[in-house]
Amino acid sequence: MNRTVLAFGIVLAAALCAVFYLALGKDPSYIESPLIGKTAPDFALKAVGTGETVDLAKYRGKPVVVNFWATWCHPCWDEHPTLTAVSQTYGDNVQFLGVVFQDDESKITNFLRERGWAYPTLVDERGKTAIAYGVGGVPETFFLNRQGKIVAKYVGPISPDELRTDVAKAMAQ
Amino acid sequence: MKKLSLIAVLLFVVPLLAQTANVKVPDADTLVGAPKGQPLTGDELTRTTQEIASTIRCPVCQGLSIADSPAEMAQNMKAQVRELLSRGYTREQIDSYFERSYGQFVLLAPKFQGVNSLVWTLPILALIFGIFVVFMKMKSLEKAPVADSGNQPPATGNSDDPYLARVRDLVKGDQQ
Numbered sequence: 001m002n003r004t005v006l007a008f009g010i011v012l013a014a015a016l017c018a019v020f021y022l023a024l025g026k027d028p029s030y031i032e033s034p035l036i037g038k039t040a041p042d043f044a045l046k047a048v049g050t051g052e053t054v055d056l057a058k059y060r061g062k063p064v065v066v067n068f069w070a071t072w073c074h075p076c077w078d079e080h081p082t083l084t085a086v087s088q089t090y091g092d093n094v095q096f097l098g099v100v101f102q103d104d105e106s107k108i109t110n111f112l113r114e115r116g117w118a119y120p121t122l123v124d125e126r127g128k129t130a131i132a133y134g135v136g137g138v139p140e141t142f143f144l145n146r147q148g149k150i151v152a153k154y155v156g157p158i159s160p161d162e163l164r165t166d167v168a169k170a171m172a173q
Numbered sequence: 174m175k176k177l178s179l180i181a182v183l184l185f186v187v188p189l190l191a192q193t194a195n196v197k198v199p200d201a202d203t204l205v206g207a208p209k210g211q212p213l214t215g216d217e218l219t220r221t222t223q224e225i226a227s228t229i230r231c232p233v234c235q236g237l238s239i240a241d242s243p244a245e246m247a248q249n250m251k252a253q254v255r256e257l258l259s260r261g262y263t264r265e266q267i268d269s270y271f272e273r274s275y276g277q278f279v280l281l282a283p284k285f286q287g288v289n290s291l292v293w294t295l296p297i298l299a300l301i302f303g304i305f306v307v308f309m310k311m312k313s314l315e316k317a318p319v320a321d322s323g324n325q326p327p328a329t330g331n332s333d334d335p336y337l338a339r340v341r342d343l344v345k346g347d348q349q
Contacts, residue, residue, distance in 0.1 A: 041199030132199035134274035136232035
């Protein structure tokens with residue numbers, strides 16, 4: 001009887017240790033996106049500054065980087081120069097789009113005037129686009145291939161190397 | 174003057190309205206299909222919104238539902254639940270709508286499928302195992318032979334243990 005209890009305890013402890021070991025080094029706040037490999041939800045949103053409507057479908061046939069951000073998000077300030085600089089190196093080969101949610105248009109305009117911009121920044125009123133993309137916090141960046149499928153998602157402020165790696169994935173497929 | 178005003182309207186206001194009208198957000202129709210239920214209104218809409226919202230996790234909070242969280246993201250999601258119910262979407266379709274974007278993480282109660290079924294079954298199995306262990310232990314205690322009284326220390330009488338003798342002396346001393 002004692003052996004049965006001991007064996008059960010050992011199995012339980014081993015299972016727990018395995019779970020803890022597998023979780024080591026993983027960010028507990030990171031949520032694997034179920035959208036990877038699926039067609040990106042379509043949107044057509046108003047661009048800050050110009051007032052034009054920018055339709056995602058227009059860029060089908062070209063890799064697209066969709067970056068969700070907000071002016072109240074400090075990590076977004078950090079990655080803004082990276083996105084601006086790297087987007088310029090790709091020119092017309094890759095389309096970058098910024099999508100701002102939970103923000104005020106005048107604050108966005110001031111932010112972009114101060115820090116510069118290299119691609120359209122769109123306003124996501126009432127956060128519907130962010131919800132459809134499963135955004136849990138900003139910044140989050142999605143990488144779409146030429147067919148409009150999401151091939152990668154990056155959570156948090158992205159570095160130039162990480163950005164180029166994920167853009168390469170979008171360009172390869 | 175009137176003509177000038179009309180031209181101004183045509184030149185500025187109409188294009189602006191046209192641009193706004195072109196704004197398109199990802200719609201439930203394209204994500205989970207056409208509504209399968211009846212559109213809700215009034216108190217029923219409010220009550221059902223609250224019920225469903227209390228089962229959907231706020232993605233920017235720590236273990237709060239979108240019904241309980243004051244976060245703007247949660248409020249937007251709750252508004253989305255209300256809108257979908259008012260358009261006739263069913264509870265299952267609304268769950269699928271959010272699950273499609275966030276995965277099962279967004280549901281506060283995981284579904285009984287795949288690895289998640291362990292969350293429901295393991296506690297019951299552990300309880301049954303615990304009852305079994307207790308039952309077996311009680312049975313073995315019942316079967317155990319009564320201890321030989323010869324091996325028991327005498328309840329009274331002399332002992333060679335000097336410590337016990339000392340304790341007895343002290344007790345006797347207190348009683349006198």
